[in-house]
Amino acid sequence: MRPEVALPVLLPLLSGALSLLFWRSRPMQRFIAVAGNIALLLVSLWLFVAVWSDGYITMQMGNWPAPFGITLIADMLSAVMILMTGIIGLAMGIYSLATTGRGHEKFGYYPLMHLLLAGVAGAFLTGDIFNLYVWFEVMLVASFALLILGGERAQMEGAIKYVTLNLLASVIFLTAVGLLYGTVGTLNMADIALRLDEAEHSGMVEVLAVMFMVSFGIKAAAFPLFFWLPASYHTPPVAVSALFAGLLTKVGVYSLFRVFTLMFDQTMGYLQDIMLWGAVFTMVTGVLGAAAQYEFRRILSFHIVSQIGYMILGLALYTPLAIAGGVFAIVHNIVVKTNLFLISGITHRLQGTYQLKKMGGLYRERPWLAVAFFISAFSLAGIPPLSGFFAKFVLVRAGLEAEAYVATGIALAVGLMTLYSMVKIWNEVFWKDLPENNHVPSPQASAGDDGRLIKPSLWMMYLPVVVLAAMSLLIGVFAEPIMQVMILIGDQLMNPSGYIEAVMGTSASAEAALLEPFEGQAEPISEDAEGNP
Amino acid sequence: MEPLMALAIGLLYATAIFMMLRRSIVKLVIGLLLLSNGANLLIFTTAGMTRGAPPLIPEGMLQPLGDVADPLPQAVVLTAIVIAFGVLAFAVVLIRRAYEIVKADDLDKMKDTDT
């Protein structure tokens, strides 16, 4: 009984349920929000330490042996992703206290946030493919609701695209699950992996792989399936944008990593090239999309797409080092991208706009904010010794070792284009003097929601920003321990037998033991049944 | 039976996709509705269909009488139906609000956030 593997899912569910129950009381909601986030962070740390020291940790929910019940399993990848969820969750919790309007708080902002985290955590921990679908839906519906909270025109327009295209992905996913069950007769991912290896109809296996690839590709916003992201991510309140940017697309990427290392490893020969070019085009189109933009959050949104390309590149190269690099990129990107969105929120609060042309002068006015942005932005561009550099370096090294020269070269060039956008923001927002025509921001505009702000508690906005910026720096400076974790992840993912054993191994014998007495009983009954009619 | 169902489900998917490609938001949502129904039927069908043997165990017995229909896809579809309903309700209200704002049932008039 290892509760730590289930608690990261159950705790946010519980805090979500509690905060729904206390929907009348704002102070209570705010308290539950932060307390729940702190608890989630602690539990995720617990899980991380446990996985680091003990290896795979599993729990058979309901005490039904695998593959019959639902398995929750944490390997190193899950543990890292959960840890990131915990960190980002708390950062967002604190930040939201300062930015969320009363109306939003009243209509379920905090429960939605917690349930979103629960969905994310569930997706990271589940070992069951249909359960993964369920967590995806929890996450999606929570994100739908968060996206439209406030009900402005832009939000509605963005939400329609977001909702429809994500639902399309969900249906493809569901269709694939149905076909998968029809093909192999099981839903447990480890069991599926075993059975797919023996499957005779390799065409069906490939089709399933392709369907999962497209479905998760949509959720991850890979080329050419990313349209929903730039259309919607810049529309909701900034804390929501940040949360989405940090975590949501990464769930899609995580699923790609999980499914293609565990279940569909035999199809990689064919799919690798497709994925590689998908990754390359994702990087390029994303970064080019940002080059023409002059809206803070829109630039950042396009960069999410571009960064997704890096992560998928890691998977497409399909070596342990490349996987390590891809995961490093995920971790780095979660920290940095969230932070950049949070910073855009602060600048918006300070200057009342997201339009770069109208902003300026923050380098002199807010040096600490400038430092935080500088670190995050240049980290995103992969400048050493920040976190992004190591992600990029590992990927470049893996790419060159795998002799994928073109893809690696493009990955490097994309880094330069990332720098272009980041320098654009830096020059416009921080270095340039504030343009004459910008008036002092009105509080009405500042939170993007209901205009009845609590006192502008800037420190609550600064705290997460500074901490995340420091994280980006520290990940770079103390890259060794992190790299060891990443290398372990690379090993674990490329050798899924450990995962399968952790799920099936011990319970395989239990399954036999459980089945045995019934086989004796079942047979006469079934004979009866055959005889009767 | 399954080949017939497969044909019908294929048709369901086709109509759904055709509807989703229209410019009207309402048609889009109806397309989504058709699509999720299609997916549910697909799960139900691929696992094999059985006549007149629901997965129930008669009172006082430990095992069902004879072969019964596979209960797992049923449970999965049940979950999927409810999820689809929730999502659909959300989508339906979304188009209502979107219509209030845009004043037209035309997706082409909703591209301000992209360009």
Add this chain to the structure above:
Amino acid sequence: MQLAVLMGFVLAASSPLLNRWFGHRASFVLALFPALIAAWLVSQAPSVFSDGPLLLEWQWVPSLGISLTFMLDGLSLLFGLLITVIGACVLIYAGGYLKGHVDIARFHLALVAFMVSMLGLVLADGLITLFVFWELTSITSYLLIGFNHSNIEARKSARQGLFVTVAGGLALMAGLVLLGVASGNWSLYEIGQMESDLREHALYTPMLICLLLGAFTKSAQFPFHFWLPNAMAAPTPVSAYLHSATMVKAGIYLLARLQPELGDTALWVGILSVVGATTMLTGAFLAIHHTNIKKLLAYSTIMALGTLTMLVGIGTDYAMTAFVTFLLAHSMYKGALFMVAGILDHETGTKDVTAMGGLRGLMPVTATIAFVAALSLAGVPPLFGFIGKELMLEAVLAAEGFRALMLLFAFVSAILTIAVAAIIALRPFYGRRHETPKTPHEAPFSMLLGPGLLAVGSLSLGLLPALLGGNALLTSAATAVSGQPLEVSLSLWHGINVALIMSLVSLGLGFLLFKHWDRVRSHLATLAPVMRYGPEAGYEGLMNYIVRFSEWQTRLLQNGYMRNYILVMLLVLIALIGNSILLRHSPQLALTLDVQFHEVVVVGTMVMGAIFATISRSRLGAVVSVGIMGFSIALIFILFSAPDLGITQLLVETLTVILLVLVLFRLPRFSNLSTNLERIRDGAVATTMGVLIFLLIMTAWSIDQFEPISVYMIENSAPLAYGRNIVNVILVDYRALDTLGEMFVLALAAIGVIAMLKLRHDGTVNEGDKNNTKEPYDG
């Protein structure tokens, strides 16, 4: 030592504090740091000279082969001393130059950080550590160039410098990784010790090209030289330090560092010689276009960098000697000259040499320093610059490939350089006194100390080359560059030889050019239209093109039309599935049809419902058709042994229809929005998808390879889970987690719906909370 370097970053970060504590004397305090490091370097010098490279091991990311190990050999010692000594001078100088500036603390921060990065760069042994420091110098220099960030030119120049150097940096990274992969080693020292020859490795050419791109961009080689003159937007201390003595030499350092392992191939010699010589000529030629004293100096720096590159390319022992000597000489006189330029700018308020004149009397010390340094630049004996230039000419004369070209370029450059030197040394200080924006007077001591020291250095090293172990230092450095033991012994007098004659002739011609400079310039001005097609225009054009391309791409891809988005996604899906199931493999069909009449009717009704929903022109018709379809599905569920499903579907369908009616009630009629062509296209896509789904279902259904896990559930439902409705047992026990999630989905959808409907209408609805009676959302 590593600690010292890392402490440097801490020191940099704390410089705002130091500025608060020590006021304008903070510069002196900060200058102590490089001075101490210089002292340490000097103390280590004897052992380096005698025992070879000193390795200071320190791990960083061992799992990636990244170490923070420092290697101190002759080359890094030479560079280290340049960085620290000139660094100390510049810090003190900057204290005077920027006295009272509001941002001086930030300036100190960036400058010290840069200095430390540069030091790390030349000391690093690990390939990746070298790169890390390399990029850090790019970033800090970005901050320094953009120091006057209110000025749009400064911002632009900073960005340009950053892009060019970082672009090169990325190539360098690729090159270094290739080097690491090819050699299997991530340490420069160990690569130097390797048996195998990298020159024969299959990756040699790409590796070399990447590395050279990195070095060339950083060291402003043609055609990447344009960023350097623009970088003169930086305050002058920065130009003196970064853009003459240190950062721009990082690329040169890299070339010298790699020459023992990678040099001496046809490719290496060819590229370096030609690029170096071209850069040399370009720099010298462009220099005399300008009257801005900093630009003049910047272009002459480009000329010097070209010379250095060329020398590394030649690669002979003689060239190596020339290389180290020229390097040292150039750093000293160019640093001094930049600082003099800064003094002139600071005191007169203009950078235009033609606007100055007759300042000798007012600023005697400055004038003397300028004169000495300029003589060194011109290569006039007895200054150190003369030795450097002589050696350079001799090395070129002894070169094997491209000798004629290099000789010609070198000779012309020498003439031009002499003219430049004369312009700087004579023009501002002699002749008629001009009115300047500020009234000039002699600069303060802090600003004279640095250039004075460097000028004295140029003079004394020229007179007594062996002074202060100069020979030993250069011997050791040249040995490191050439890879084999080399003896350097410098002297002013080499006898009368070709080089000396060339020097003398160029001196005369150069002076002639100086005399007629104004006329030459007006002639050159007619060339201006041609000059517009330089590499800088290429850079600008590329940047504009990228932005335009990106706009075009965004319009194309992110076009806002939802149906296009869906279409693209579906086409991807169809292509991939179709390719897999139809082309690469084949579907499996088992067309055994076992149907009963009533089943056909139900299925037929369902299909008709779906089709009518598609073609119906009225909303109500569509909703009714959808309802019919839903109820037929419920019937199918019930017919095929799924009573729970049937009931659920029935109830859900009822609610769905209610919802649809409630909502669609307000919407307009369907209108025909698409063209016929679009309909046909969409129909084709939809049909293809439908066919594929059909094939997939048939295939999945006909595969009967594995026993489904539900067998276990059926068997254990009653005995272990105490439930006889197996579906319900699955929902609340076997797979209760799914159901838990599902509850939350439904709840979330409800919250979303309520929020969506009420958040705007809040206050008009009786919610019991009267605080929110206003309508903040209408806008």
Add this chain to the structure above:
Amino acid sequence: MVKSGTIILNTAARFLMPLQLMFSVFLLLRGHDEPGGGFIAGLVAAGAFTLYLFAFGVSATKEVLRMVDPRDLIGVGLLLGMISVVPAWFMGQPFLTAQWWTIPVIDFKASTPLIFDVGVYLAVLGSVMGMVMALMEVDKDEP
């Protein structure tokens, strides 16, 4: 949209609603053994209230619900669902492991799956009611 229905609808709703609610509870309790269960029961109950809603309008329905906001139902339902997860932990078993207790006097088998199913019931009821009532309320405001 619908302010009040016809007399037939009103009468039907008035009599049908208690019956439907009772039926839904019946479906809920027998769900573990026969077709039924939390979802179905919750949907039936929601159908009952929806019928009432159509017949008598929002405010009347609110009165019937006696100040129980649908959101409270959702909260309680979800919380019950979460509560049923935990007991197994105290027994040292994985979460969600079913626990069965027999209540002695009425010989009723209580179990965590039952609590769970009740949670589902309430959550489904609350969610559907929440949506429908919100829609109707807004419709009422915007004639």
